[in-house]
Amino acid sequence: MPDTPPDSNSIELPLAVRPAAAFSSPRPDLESEVISLFDQLRNPLLRYVLSIGIRVQEAEEVVQDVFLSLYRHVRIGRSRSNLRGWVFRVAHNLALKQRESSRRHLGNADGSGDVAERRYDPAPDPEEQMVRSERRKHLLAVLRALPEQDRACLYLRAEGLRYREIADVLEMSLGSVSISLTRSLARLQRADGATGAWQ
Amino acid sequence: MTIEDPHPSDREMLLAADGELSSRRAASIRAHFAGCWACRTRMSELETTIRDFIELHRSGLDPLLPAAAGPRALLKAQLAELAAGDHGESPLRLFPLSFTRTVAVCLSTAVLLAAAAMLLTRSSRSLRESAAIPVANLTPGATRPATREDVCRSEPDPNVRLVPASVRQKVFESYGLSNARPDAYEVDYLITPELGGSGDIRNLWPQPYSHTVWNAHVKDDLEDRLHEMVCDGTLDLHTAQHDIASNWIAAYKKYFHADKPIAR
Numbered sequence: 001m002p003d004t005p006p007d008s009n010s011i012e013l014p015l016a017v018r019p020a021a022a023f024s025s026p027r028p029d030l031e032s033e034v035i036s037l038f039d040q041l042r043n044p045l046l047r048y049v050l051s052i053g054i055r056v057q058e059a060e061e062v063v064q065d066v067f068l069s070l071y072r073h074v075r076i077g078r079s080r081s082n083l084r085g086w087v088f089r090v091a092h093n094l095a096l097k098q099r100e101s102s103r104r105h106l107g108n109a110d111g112s113g114d115v116a117e118r119r120y121d122p123a124p125d126p127e128e129q130m131v132r133s134e135r136r137k138h139l140l141a142v143l144r145a146l147p148e149q150d151r152a153c154l155y156l157r158a159e160g161l162r163y164r165e166i167a168d169v170l171e172m173s174l175g176s177v178s179i180s181l182t183r184s185l186a187r188l189q190r191a192d193g194a195t196g197a198w199q
Numbered sequence: 200m201t202i203e204d205p206h207p208s209d210r211e212m213l214l215a216a217d218g219e220l221s222s223r224r225a226a227s228i229r230a231h232f233a234g235c236w237a238c239r240t241r242m243s244e245l246e247t248t249i250r251d252f253i254e255l256h257r258s259g260l261d262p263l264l265p266a267a268a269g270p271r272a273l274l275k276a277q278l279a280e281l282a283a284g285d286h287g288e289s290p291l292r293l294f295p296l297s298f299t300r301t302v303a304v305c306l307s308t309a310v311l312l313a314a315a316a317m318l319l320t321r322s323s324r325s326l327r328e329s330a331a332i333p334v335a336n337l338t339p340g341a342t343r344p345a346t347r348e349d350v351c352r353s354e355p356d357p358n359v360r361l362v363p364a365s366v367r368q369k370v371f372e373s374y375g376l377s378n379a380r381p382d383a384y385e386v387d388y389l390i391t392p393e394l395g396g397s398g399d400i401r402n403l404w405p406q407p408y409s410h411t412v413w414n415a416h417v418k419d420d421l422e423d424r425l426h427e428m429v430c431d432g433t434l435d436l437h438t439a440q441h442d443i444a445s446n447w448i449a450a451y452k453k454y455f456h457a458d459k460p461i462a463r
Contacts, residue, residue, distance in 0.1 A: 060270055136251075188248050
């Protein structure tokens, strides 16, 4: 898949653990390392949380919160292993909360609306506007008909996460990730008009 | 092809393509592909489907991603805020865990948790305030040549507050808010024109109406108060400009003698 960094099974901040005496001093290096991780992961994260079905502005706020949480996470000495998986897991959970909150808000406001159906600002569905061919329309229809967890597996894989990371983010087994991806791609392939045995 | 070398399953082919198989099994599948046109065709179809999915995914979302510069600057400012107010964030870590102090740790836990909760609350409040303040390197504030007499004219220029749509758009873009709802923000002057602020983009920022307690309506109250004070001679114009540009929330607290916005 595109955008998969080489040797990207995990991302770790290289900072050495500091002695306790250094805890009260400023850590500009930690800030710059969090910013560096933001530079690497901001767009993949934004795409992923948008695909969950929240608005662009909400997605931007979720991503900000994720990296502030990351700073606190590392600052208090929690594990630095597989920070990419950690960042996506936090983003996933925050985006789901945000989506629920928006649904409640919309429900209170006008009693209607699935936020996921209006996820892309500013138009109600610009993705739909961009579909130029029947083939792509079919793909989109199949994609939307997939169970939410299957879609999430696809989107996370599309952003370069390995199966283990996807399993951690979505709290499912490694085997379930593999089965989900296989099943989803088979469905997409049928929509894609392929006639091979792949199914 | 032999009976001992069956076609790999769809799932195995995907695992192989994604580099998720053991090296031994992956080598076995590669060897199988070398002799099996049918499986290579299936693999090619799989890659085509993945490519089409990625294209669909990216073409729908990439055009919507705001520029990173604004959010990046905002994150830096918030991290700096956290770091500045962060003196030993985890007091529990500093406590020796030796056996002789175990009892003391247990007895102190409740107190420490209460202290941590207070720190967290203070940090959250601080973050809420920082979100209401413009990013300093994007909006440091800018003034036009104006005297006290100019800003205290009885009839202010009605056009002075108008921000052209093109400038508004630039402000939103610089803050990474290209797709934000326009009615959720006021593109506001950091130093209001009534206090000599200019229309330079360095003096403009998107201020949320309701995202925070310290919203655009509250700042409007401060601007009115400072204008009154400048014009009745109790505050000089330069100080008013400096205070509102440095930290308008601190200025509000200073000139209203209040720690939180006064109910309108």
